[in-house]
Amino acid sequence: MSGAAAIHPIKRNLPGPGEAGIAKALYTLLRALAFATLLLAFLPFFNPARITELISKNLSFFTAGTSYASLITDSGRALLRGWVTEGAYKLLYAGSILGVLGILLVIFSACLSLGNLRFKRLSNLVLLLGGLLLLGGLVLVLVSRQQFLGFAEQDRVKPMFPQAFYAYAVLALVFVGMALALQFILLPKPAPGTPFEMQTKYRLFLMFLPFAALAFIFAYLPLFGWRYAFFDYKPGGTLNASNYAGFKWFTYLFTQAATRADILRVMKNTLAMSGLGILTSWVPMALAIMLSEFKSKRFSRTIQTLITIPNFISWVLVYAVALAMFSTDGFVNGFLSVLGVTSSQNYLMGSEGIWLKMLAWGMWKGMGWSAIIYVASISSIDPQLYEAATVDGAGRFQKVRYITVPSLLPTYSVLLLLSIASILSNGMEQYYVFRNAQNAASIEVLDLYVYTLGIENGIIPLSTVVGMMKTAISLVLLFVANNVSRLVRGESIV
């Protein structure tokens, strides 16, 4: 019996003829709706639990149901003054938790529905439970709303009714209805003893799904934040029709004299420091060749180990090292005073030569590690080439010139293309830690500018615009670099 079942696993999935089409369509709809509901739960302006204007406009239903601290974040004063009670918020929180749990169950049921009939019937039950939980959560939200309506200071509590509530209520009812229809009308009972089975491709996909979700939440969802570029948004504010600004912030970049000057200065710093990096990009290759020239491999390896250390410490620690060496009471001044020269210069303060200093620190930190990449390439060069060259009478330098360098050039060209593609991305950490009052103007690169503008000064829309421009230009550069690589080397780099 089980043998026959194993041979025809698909057949058991199918309910009776006619019903199959409807059930199949319903499951497809369920998966789409479940995904849509999950997305909605992340949207701040679509929060059914925002029943009072005291609750932050930027709170999503998901956050309302996972973080009580976020839920009451803007209501501290109201709670302190007794305009509202903690109980009402706790009730609201409980409702949100139930709602979010319900949504997660709906997602779970959509996953289960990929299995055989046995799985599908379990999926229906989970869907029913999820829909009911969501409904229950919404009812709790309503009860909490009644409490908010009952508080004395109505003009301070400002109760409201979020439109999203209707959407969620409809969705919950649809889920319950679908579960009932599928379970009791559309799907037949599975034969007794039917095991839970799912096609391999879906099982593997479901194991993968949580990680895809994480990637979606942390890499794709932020793209949705680009909408801030089109609004006059202030931290804690909201996005709506009244503060829609169109392309104001995009033109602002070019029309505002002060901003334009800032952008020009920052671009100059960025291109200068990236340019210096690109101009010195051959150095690791040279170092690797020099390292490979040591007769003693043990000496070479020891040196490699030592010069790679700085790559593994953070920029904060590089800054600590810089302070210990070059600040007023650091090693250099201490050593000079031992020699009899009184000196208390702080070599880190001034802005003169800051680009070169940053290049030097970058090289100190990264050169050893970058060289090891080429050392690995050199060790994979066919030794027969060198032997043949020796037979032909080539000297040491000629072997480097005609064998080693040409063998390393492909690696070098890939790294060079990649560094050109990321010419705008210097990162902010190095420049942030070395920044001080005197060098701030000439050390500020694009990434640091975005940080200063957006996080330190709270000018969200403008900094978003700058970030968007950067992403767009970087993508174009990467695309160009990739095509150049395809043309020249015949293979792509990404």
Added chain:
Amino acid sequence: MNKTKQKHSYTQRESLGGQAFNVFNALFFLVFALSCIFPFYYLFINTISDNTLVQKGLINFYPVGVNFKNYLSLRDVSDVGTAFTVSIARTVLGTALMVIASSFVGYLVTKKEMWKRTFWYRFLIITMYFNAGLIPGYLNMVMLGLTNNFLAYLIPGIVAPFNIILVKTYIESIPAELEESALIDGAGYLTIFTRIIWPLSVPILATIAIFGAVGHWNSFTDSLIFMQSSPKLYTLQHRLYIYLNTNTNLGALLGGGSVDSATAAQIMENTLNAKVIKYTISMVTIIPILLVYPFMTRYFQKGIMLGAVKG
């Protein structure tokens, strides 16, 4: 055309030029290597020497009056202990989560049977090449309630596309017969993963674990951006930065000359104490890296060679 002539002269100079090069080469790398370790040595001898001598800047090449009380007194420096705990916790937990996820996902994406495998693999990998930007990323974390929340250190790092590529490439090099025979014996994918794939991938998992741990330990910007109103959740790097910077500010204040002498003396004393404190915190921050460093060097080559292989 006169290549032979050139070669001739070249060969003649080689012994002399070559020797000169050898000397220069050895000297150059000795200086370079020294510049890479001396600062750490300097920091270390200053933390174990007599503090009054340190304050006068007299400890330059060797320690005097060796003692370890600075390390013990660090217990009284506020917040360093907390920051140390936070950094250790995020390094251990964050690395463990990342390694488990990378190995599992790396295994899954080698399975051709997976529904729309190519699409989903690209869905993950493409995230290496675009970035919504700092501000949208920050607003996203705010929206998720992950600011001022320890989980902000752990969850975003779980899916690491580059490490997934490394593990996938490595698993693809494991003979498929091992897995097939297990499948025939009735093992499920999870069993195969835990019993066969995981033990065989230890070298690559060790590599990504070490690099991941160093990344977590060194992480500074996420603490800076996401923990703005939770000083208790600052990482050790962030705490160190604050201490380093406090010192700078005190120095700037002194240079301004706008304070009376008593205050200046007090600030002076604080500054100098801060010197020892900041050196000691720096050492505490470096030591874990230097401790795992010998183990790391074993995996250098492997990590790099694999990094050169595309997904």
